[in-house]
Amino acid sequence: MPSSSNHRYDSAISELREQGLQVTVHSEANETWYVKEEGRFNGYTVTGTELLVLKRADQLNIRGIQLLG
Numbered sequence: 001m002p003s004s005s006n007h008r009y010d011s012a013i014s015e016l017r018e019q020g021l022q023v024t025v026h027s028e029a030n031e032t033w034y035v036k037e038e039g040r041f042n043g044y045t046v047t048g049t050e051l052l053v054l055k056r057a058d059q060l061n062i063r064g065i066q067l068l069g
Helices: 006-019 048-056 062-067
Strands: 022-026 033-037 044-047
Touching: 006 022, 006 033, 006 048, 033 048, 033 062, 044 048, 044 062, 048 062
Parallel strands: none
Antiparallel strands: 022 033, 033 044
């Protein structure tokens, strides 16, 4: 589980998990997360900052994450 310094991402991560996505810490030091759809082999690595940007833009979902490229 991420350290207390990453609490600012908790709501974004919870929202993704409510959508049925699997979210795990990719690198705690770099504040990056690995997000994938259930049943999919590959996922996406995103930064905590990117998660917050997507949340503010109301695009926090797998499609928004895919568009990050």
